[in-house]
Amino acid sequence: MTNFHDLDPVEARIAARGVSVYYGDKRAIDNVSIDISDEYVTAFIGPSGCGKSTFLRALNRMNDTILGARVEGEIKLDGEDIYKSGMDVVQLRARVGMVFQKPNPFPKSIYENVAYGPRIHGLSTSKAELDEIVERSLKRAGLWEEVKDRLTESGTALSGGQQQRLCIARAIAVEPEVILMDEPCSALDPIATAKIEELIAELRGRYAIVIVTHSMQQAARVSQRTAFFHLGKMVEYGKTSEIFTNPREERTKDYITGRYG
Amino acid sequence: MSPAIPILLALALGLIGWLAARGRAWALRKQVRAAGKDLHSLPNYHGWYVALWILVPALLFAVVWAATSPGLVLAHVLADPAAAKLPAFGFERDAILSEARALASGSTDAVFNQSARALVEPFREGMQRYALIGTLVTVLLGLSGGIFAFLRLRPDFTARTRVERAVMAGLLLASLAAIFTTAGIVGSLVFETFRFFQFVSPLDFLLGTHWGPDSMAAPTHGVENSYGALPLFWGTAFIGAIIAMLVAIPLGLMSAIFLTQYATPTVRRWMKPLLEILAGVPTVVYGYFAALTVAPLIRDLGHAIGVTSASSESVLAAGVVMGIMIIPFVSSMADDSIAAVPQAMRDGSLAMGATKSETIRRVLLPAALPGIVAGIMLAVSRAIGETMIVVMAAGATARITANPFESMTTVTYQIVAMLTGEGSFDHPATLSAFALGMVLFLVTLTLNFIALSVVKRFREAYD
Ligand SMILES: Nc1ncnc2c1ncn2[C@@H]1O[C@H](COP(=O)(O)OP(=O)(O)OP(=O)(O)O)[C@@H](O)[C@H]1O
Ligand SMILES: [Mg+2]
Numbered sequence: 001m002t003n004f005h006d007l008d009p010v011e012a013r014i015a016a017r018g019v020s021v022y023y024g025d026k027r028a029i030d031n032v033s034i035d036i037s038d039e040y041v042t043a044f045i046g047p048s049g050c051g052k053s054t055f056l057r058a059l060n061r062m063n064d065t066i067l068g069a070r071v072e073g074e075i076k077l078d079g080e081d082i083y084k085s086g087m088d089v090v091q092l093r094a095r096v097g098m099v100f101q102k103p104n105p106f107p108k109s110i111y112e113n114v115a116y117g118p119r120i121h122g123l124s125t126s127k128a129e130l131d132e133i134v135e136r137s138l139k140r141a142g143l144w145e146e147v148k149d150r151l152t153e154s155g156t157a158l159s160g161g162q163q164q165r166l167c168i169a170r171a172i173a174v175e176p177e178v179i180l181m182d183e184p185c186s187a188l189d190p191i192a193t194a195k196i197e198e199l200i201a202e203l204r205g206r207y208a209i210v211i212v213t214h215s216m217q218q219a220a221r222v223s224q225r226t227a228f229f230h231l232g233k234m235v236e237y238g239k240t241s242e243i244f245t246n247p248r249e250e251r252t253k254d255y256i257t258g259r260y261g
Numbered sequence: 262m263s264p265a266i267p268i269l270l271a272l273a274l275g276l277i278g279w280l281a282a283r284g285r286a287w288a289l290r291k292q293v294r295a296a297g298k299d300l301h302s303l304p305n306y307h308g309w310y311v312a313l314w315i316l317v318p319a320l321l322f323a324v325v326w327a328a329t330s331p332g333l334v335l336a337h338v339l340a341d342p343a344a345a346k347l348p349a350f351g352f353e354r355d356a357i358l359s360e361a362r363a364l365a366s367g368s369t370d371a372v373f374n375q376s377a378r379a380l381v382e383p384f385r386e387g388m389q390r391y392a393l394i395g396t397l398v399t400v401l402l403g404l405s406g407g408i409f410a411f412l413r414l415r416p417d418f419t420a421r422t423r424v425e426r427a428v429m430a431g432l433l434l435a436s437l438a439a440i441f442t443t444a445g446i447v448g449s450l451v452f453e454t455f456r457f458f459q460f461v462s463p464l465d466f467l468l469g470t471h472w473g474p475d476s477m478a479a480p481t482h483g484v485e486n487s488y489g490a491l492p493l494f495w496g497t498a499f500i501g502a503i504i505a506m507l508v509a510i511p512l513g514l515m516s517a518i519f520l521t522q523y524a525t526p527t528v529r530r531w532m533k534p535l536l537e538i539l540a541g542v543p544t545v546v547y548g549y550f551a552a553l554t555v556a557p558l559i560r561d562l563g564h565a566i567g568v569t570s571a572s573s574e575s576v577l578a579a580g581v582v583m584g585i586m587i588i589p590f591v592s593s594m595a596d597d598s599i600a601a602v603p604q605a606m607r608d609g610s611l612a613m614g615a616t617k618s619e620t621i622r623r624v625l626l627p628a629a630l631p632g633i634v635a636g637i638m639l640a641v642s643r644a645i646g647e648t649m650i651v652v653m654a655a656g657a658t659a660r661i662t663a664n665p666f667e668s669m670t671t672v673t674y675q676i677v678a679m680l681t682g683e684g685s686f687d688h689p690a691t692l693s694a695f696a697l698g699m700v701l702f703l704v705t706l707t708l709n710f711i712a713l714s715v716v717k718r719f720r721e722a723y724d
Contacts, residue, residue: 060612062608062611062612065607065608065611067526089614090614090615090616091614092614093611093612093613093614094613094614097612097613098612100605100608100609100612102605104603104605104606104608104609105609106606106609106610106623106624106627106628107606107627107628108627116610116613116615116623117613117614120613120614120615120616120619120623121614167609170609170613171612171613174613174614
């Protein structure tokens with residue numbers, strides 16, 4: 001059973017209850033329940049293969065694209081079951097954005113990368129409006145100053161850290177409510193990592209943010225809530241400060257002190 | 262005596278040599294193993310070493326002999342007094358000689374020219390003598406090679422290295438053969454093209470609009486204005502690069518998209534090979550499909566919509582069928598390059614809330630574009646070089662028109678027409694085939710070259 005710490009009651013953006021995810025017959029996530037709020041950055045930690053990405057992808061139904069993947073239980077976004085029949089996945093993914101482990105800008109210009117979401121969702125009616133969305137998103141992602149003079153250059157020509165911030169700009173251009181980040185810094189150097197972490201701190205409060213990370217320090221620096229996963233189960237969930245200083249479960253303690261594979 | 266006999270003898274010798282050498286190596290191995298050592302090479306390699314030393318000289322000689330001995334036989338016959346009555350040269354002399362040869366070798370016994378009979382005996386004699394010499398030399402060469410090799414066998418003899426070297430040399434020769442043949446073909450093409458341009462100026466040829474070579478006319482008569490190949494280039498481009506592509510690009514692309522993005526693995530496993538079968542259908546089959554099925558349909562369609570000039574051989578029929586033929590070229594290149602777009606790119610788009618078709622249209626196709634374009638270029642170069650379909654369905658009329666219901670001719674069609682006529686190789690009509698071939702060769706070479714370098718650059722981008 002998951003060990004929930006006493007938490008201040010907050011309004012949950014995403015409420016997951018009894019969620020299990022299967023790949024064919026294999027259960028990758030077993031009966032996980034968690035609330036995710038706007039006010040905090042939530043970190044998912046745990047050893048490799050424990051199901052962090054799987055659970056994260058369940059939150060915006062990216063598992064739908066994998067043949068044989070199946071989700072049980074209930075996940076509500078603002079009270080609405082996202083797996084109910086008739087749910088518009090396109091709408092859902094516009095509300096729950098995602099940033100991947102490896103920066104994956106499209107082979108288009110920087111401008112077009114950011115304008116991609118607004119275009120497909122019809123968020124702007126004029127070129128001026130689109131320009132403004134692109135500028136605002138790039139500013140929020142902390143990339144504007146570096147690229148404002150070369151918006152027509154290819155997004156793939158940027159450095160890895162810039163590419164990742166471009167992907168974040170791309171995700172926030174459609175004004176999502178939640179941003180899911182799956183190890184967003186694992187392909188970046190420490191300086192680029194620091195920039196992304198700064199960015200996460202700034203975006204906090206505006207969007208609900210979930211970040212998967214393998215770095216204990218990163219989880220401690222950027223998040224206010226931490227969930228520890230192990231073998232498909234969520235073992236412990238609580239305030240980041242408590243999880244790191246005073247974990248209740250032996251397994252959590254072993255993992256964060258590095259006594260774990 | 263049959264010319265196969267020396268070859269069979271050499272093969273038999275080779276087999277004996279192989280067995281003997283292997284046996285010898287086994288024996289050697291027993292000896293050295295008793296002393297706690299081992300052979301450098303396995304016994305089989307010793308066998309092959311000796312066999313190669315027997316076969317290579319013997320067979321080489323047999324081949325050379327097969328090519329030279331008929332000349333020697335002929336010389337023998339002509340030295341005979343009976344040959345003095347032969348006409349000095351010309352057609353009759355050749356006929357008599359070949360009849361005498363046929364009689365002597367027993368492949369016939371009736372003759373048309375009685376004077377051949379007198380030459381049979383010298384022929385038979387010459388043939389027997391040289392066949393005997395050839396066989397003896399072959400066997401001797403094989404034997405001496407084999408003995409030389411056999412005597413070199415020792416426990417530490419490096420038979421493996423030597424056999425490997427021989428294998429490599431053989432492979433090298435094989436690949437050089439292909440290269441030299443190609444170079445020879447290109448060389449003769451260049452040479453004949455050059456001869457053609459001594460009759461007709463390259464400008465008249467490339468830019469002239471009247472094509473009407475007459476292989477019966479004097480080679481210098483009216484050549485300035487009957488070798489304008491522009492109508493042929495237009496016909497070729499109209500059929501191969503326009504109409505065929507209008508068919509092949511949409512169908513090929515759509516099937517590639519369906520196969521990579523929508524089809525379940527089972528469907529894909531069945532449909533992809535089925536589609537690729539299209540590429541294996543002989544072009545002559547497409548040709549009669551075009552001529553017998555599609556062309557009449559199109560002619561009737563043309564008449565129905567009021568195109569009175571619609572003919573039973575039409576650009577449209579040839580182009581449409583050619584388009585179908587090259588669908589696999591377009592679709593398999595497109596398939597490969599769409600599949601090569603990283604999954605991360607697709608996920609990125611889907612996670613933005615893009616639908617499947619938006620993702621395909623806005624991300625996958627643009628990213629795969631270089632590969633798709635390369636596929637199209639390869640397909641075009643295949644289409645404009647295609648001959649059978651246009652010979653059967655496009656027609657022989659050289660004209661420049663944009664009406665797809667009319668018949669039109671192409672470069673490949675005219676090459677066939679010029680070379681299958683009665684014309685001599687000194688006449689510009691015949692030589693024009695080489696100039697046309699040269700143009701075709703240069704165009705397809707360029708297309709292939711560009712396509713391959715595009716593909717190469719594209720592959721590097723994602724690796
Ligand atoms: N597409 C898939 N098909 C089948 N099994 C999968 C698939 N993706 C993941 N799994 C399995 O599900 C389990 C959880 O994988 P997941 O990727 O969620 O782990 P993770 O915690 O994100 O690991 P990491 O830290 O290495 O990224 C693993 O055992 C994995 O083998
Ligand atoms: Mg993961």
